[in-house]
Amino acid sequence: MSDQEKRSFLEEYYYNPKNPAAYTTTEKLYKALKSNKxxxxxxxFIRKWLQDQDAYTLQRxxxxxxxIPNIRVTGINSQWSMDLMDVQNLSKQNDGIRYLLN
Structure with missing residues (x-):
């Protein structure tokens, strides 16, 4: 069967509300079509076809x-944050400095 025939069959199946997998996800549509001989x-193929369908892309x-919750502190100096930067590849240009504490 050609791809065009498959696409037209998918279109008839997907847009028919009487079918159990009409307007559903890729996996549900695949499972429903697996029994088709x-x-x-x-x-x-189904995923690629669905990506071209407005009904699927607009409603999914x-x-x-x-x-991420906000971090609350009780006052000044009650919480600190720091990062360690690895700059070993630039140590020749930075007087041998290999790490920076930020």
Missing amino acids: NYTFSRG ETRQPKR
Whole structure:
């Protein structure tokens, strides 16, 4: 079967609300199509096809960034922060200094 035939079959299947995998994720669509004997689909083919579909790209869940809580201190000098920078590759130009405390 050609890729064009597969794409048209996917389009008919994905946009038909009577199908259990209509408007779903790549994995659910792959599992539903696995039982189809006429066409064989790979996850990559389905994923690539879904990326071109507005219904999938506009409605899929977005990943929310992890929320990092603020750091609260009780007063001045109660918490310190420092970084150690490794500048060994520049030690010849820096009078032999190999590390910087920042």
